[in-house]
Amino acid sequence: SNERESAEQRLKEVCELLQTSVGYYDWVGFYFANEAERTLHLKAFAGEPTDHTVIPFGKGICGQVAVSNKNFVVPDVKAQDNYIACSITVKSEIVIPLFKDGKNIGQIDIDSHVEDPFSAEDERFLEWVNEEVAKIL
Numbered sequence: 001s002n003e004r005e006s007a008e009q010r011l012k013e014v015c016e017l018l019q020t021s022v023g024y025y026d027w028v029g030f031y032f033a034n035e036a037e038r039t040l041h042l043k044a045f046a047g048e049p050t051d052h053t054v055i056p057f058g059k060g061i062c063g064q065v066a067v068s069n070k071n072f073v074v075p076d077v078k079a080q081d082n083y084i085a086c087s088i089t090v091k092s093e094i095v096i097p098l099f100k101d102g103k104n105i106g107q108i109d110i111d112s113h114v115e116d117p118f119s120a121e122d123e124r125f126l127e128w129v130n131e132e133v134a135k136i137l
């Protein structure tokens with residue numbers, strides 16, 4: 001429907017705003033869960049296109065957050081064994097679950113080319129972004 005297209009367009013604008021505003025946010029995307037399939041689906045992003053548009057629950061940092069419902073901050077991706085590499089330039093990653101009506105329906109995923117850039121401030125900021133995004137879905 002048109003309503004769904006405009007929600008995806010707004011999500012893309014959020015990705016672009018974050019990616020252009022914060023120097024160490026090199027790739028920004030929103031994945032949403034398909035509960036029946038137990039998969040995550042990339043709905044909007046800013047940065048280089050990725051092959052990983054569908055991620056099974058449990059797989060990689062994103063898939064782990066789909067089941068843990070917890071923030072996942074990765075200062076150094078090389079130190080993770082359950083990790084899906086999108087680009088060799090990525091050094092670190094942060095994934096914050098997105099809750100609607102108390103339910104984990106997806107997540108924001110940010111990759112950085114900088115090592116260990118994400119602080120508690122990024123976590124609080126991105127939790128707030130997700131709360132705002134939940135209102136437009």
Ligand code: SME
Nearest residue numbers: 050060061062083084086
């Ligand atoms: N690195 C992620 C996969 C998604 S890409 O970063 C866009 C992961 O391990 O889940």
